[in-house]
Amino acid sequence: MVHPYAILGFLAAVLPLVATPGASLALLVQYVTDHGRRQALxxxxxTVTGLYIHATFALAGLSALVMHSSQAFTAVKVIGAAYLIGLGLWTWRSAMAPARAPARRYLPVRSDSVYTQALLANLLNPKAASIYLTLVPQFIDADQSFDxxxxxxxxxxxxLTTLWLLAWTVLIRRASRVLRKLRFKRTAAKIAAVVFLALGIRTVAT
Structure with a gap:
């Protein structure tokens, strides 16, 4: 078992990373704004599935292999950056869609598609993997079960991530009247697109 103080310390350390706007929050704003709060799920x-996969990789030692192999790490960065940049360009294009085609903008979205986008956005982020290599070991007791x-x-x-995104979902829904306006939706989509592009470019640059 992890000591309660260790859990609190870990949460305090990871909170700034969770609170930093990223791909998950951008996706949340985009889909909750356009399709309702059900798309938050x-x-x-x-996002949570991605976290558990990173934890599994760390447990199996695969993340360590990626982090210590410059070629493998570069490959993960390039794939993740390409996905984020592609998602950003697609989001920007959707935001610029003509207003005379509302049917296209309001077609029902498949939950599995949203889930896949959120999963890939988290899974292809090397920074998320590094949390379980650089941060988690500081709060692990060598005398206890590592797994x-x-x-x-x-x-x-x-x-913590779930609570943070749920809080944002409530905030978004409270502003539903404003969010329903086409002008705001386009602005929100453009902001999301810029976030995706910035994350992708930053991933390549670092």
Whole structure:
């Protein structure tokens, strides 16, 4: 078991990373604004699944291999950056769609598609993987079960992320009248697109 103080310390350390606007929040704003609060669930589930996959990789030692192999690490960065840039360009193009074609903009969106986008946005982010290589080990007791401790910390990370995205969902829904306006939707989509592009370019540059 992880000591409660260790869990609190880990959450305090990871909170700034969770609170930093990223791909998950951009997806949340985009889909909740356009399709309602139900789309928050696949975004959250996709993001949380990505966290558990990173934790599993760290547990299996695969993340360590990627982080210590410059070629493998570069490959992950390039793939993740390409996905984020592509998502940003697609989002920007959607925001610029003519207003005379509302049917296209309001077609029902498949939850599994949103889930996949959120999963890939998290999974292809090397910075998320590095959390479980650089941050998690600082809160693990060598005398306790390594597997169980990573699972507990990953669950704490997932719960914190879920609460953060749920809080944003409530905030977005409270502003529903403003968010329903086409002008705001386009502005929000453009902001999301810029976030995706910036994250992609930053991934390549670092």
């Amino acid at each position: 696949p975004v959250i589930l996709g 169980g401790q990573i699972l507990i910390l990953a669950t704490a990370h997932a719960l």
